[in-house]
Amino acid sequence: MTLRDVQFIFLGTGTSSGVPVIGCSCDTCTSDDPRDRRLRCGAAIRFIDPEGLPRTIFIDIPPDHREQSLRHELDRCDGIFVTHAHVDHVYGLDEVRRYNSLMREPIGVHAEPEVTEALHRIFQHIYARQDNRNDSFVADLFDVALHPGAAVVLHGLRVTPVRLLHGRLPILGFRLDAVDSAGVPLSEQPDPLPLAWCTDVSSVPPESWELLAGLKTLILDMLRERAHPTHMTCDESISVAERLQAEQTFFIHMSHDFTHRQLLERMPPGMAPGWDDLILGEGTNSDL
Ligand SMILES: [Zn+2]
Numbered sequence: 676m677t678l679r680d681v682q683f684i685f686l687g688t689g690t691s692s693g694v695p696v697i698g699c700s701c702d703t704c705t706s707d708d709p710r711d712r713r714l715r716c717g718a719a720i721r722f723i724d725p726e727g728l729p730r731t732i733f734i735d736i737p738p739d740h741r742e743q744s745l746r747h748e749l750d751r752c753d754g755i756f757v758t759h760a761h762v763d764h765v766y767g768l769d770e771v772r773r774y775n776s777l778m779r780e781p782i783g784v785h786a787e788p789e790v791t792e793a794l795h796r797i798f799q800h801i802y803a804r805q806d807n808r809n810d811s812f813v814a815d816l817f818d819v820a821l822h823p824g825a826a827v828v829l830h831g832l833r834v835t836p837v838r839l840l841h842g843r844l845p846i847l848g849f850r851l852d853a854v855d856s857a858g859v860p861l862s863e864q865p866d867p868l869p870l871a872w873c874t875d876v877s878s879v880p881p882e883s884w885e886l887l888a889g890l891k892t893l894i895l896d897m898l899r900e901r902a903h904p905t906h907m908t909c910d911e912s913i914s915v916a917e918r919l920q921a922e923q924t925f926f927i928h929m930s931h932d933f934t935h936r937q938l939l940e941r942m943p944p945g946m947a948p949g950w951d952d953l954i955l956g957e958g959t960n961s962d963l
């Protein structure tokens with residue numbers, strides 16, 4: 676048996692400020708189009724595992740996680756994969772305590788060792804619970820170390836960490852493939868796999884291109900029009916997507932520089948800006 680009924684959910688597609696930006700009256704921030712409201716960047720993959728059990732795995736836990744979870748009625752967490760420890764990607768970690776109560780199990784936080792260290796520093800009340808004055812309701816987490824190129828298999832899903840550069844900061848993207856019981860990728864992957872989530876990237880280092888080959892779905896950072904030291908511009912993202920040639924590409928981590936409609940007009944075939952609550956997979960709402 677293999678995993679089935681995959682749903683990949685875009686929980687948030689906005690840059691670190693979110694869109695609308697506080698106190699901004701630009702066209703994007705005042706737009707009526709719900710696709711111009713972008714929560715901070717994160718994703719969930721839901722599926723039925725090879726034993727027939729429902730599973731939900733998160734990529735990043737942004738500060739908007741609670742709202743995102745409620746919208747999609749998420750009620751479990753079978754693992755978290757962290758791209759990097761910036762505020763907009765991890766400051767919702769407190770919220771996963773609710774999945775601990777529902778599941779009565781600890782949750783694995785998969786991250787590079789430096790990211791794990793940062794999480795222990797930021798969330799001392801979780802990781803050094805014994806030091807809390809009162810025993811409070813905190814998350815129950817355990818660490819799993821990730822290394823670029825070293826895949827992890829969870830419940831029939833193989834997650835491969837892919838090295839990306841976020842300015843000078845090395846971070847991770849994640850490639851997802853369905854695998855058989857021996858851990859070998861299925862020749863027929865369920866839609867929308869194989870998929871890669873590559874947020875907060877300014878360049879793809881040489882060793883990573885191969886890990887991103889042959890994708891059905893690429894999801895890639897696209898901050899804004901003007902150059903930025905730690906993110907790709909619209910033109911840069913399109914050119915990386917053209918080189919990778921995924922069947923479909925969606926862009927994420929967008930600022931208020933452009934509305935959804937403006938971006939859509941300039942997209943080559945097979946590419947589109949992502950939006951919050953977009954779900955890819957069997958019988959879902961993607962219309963690319
Ligand atoms: Zn970010």
Ligand SMILES: [Zn+2]
Nearest residue numbers: 699701704931
């Ligand atoms: Zn604005």
Ligand SMILES: [Zn+2]
Nearest residue numbers: 759761841875
């Ligand atoms: Zn970042």
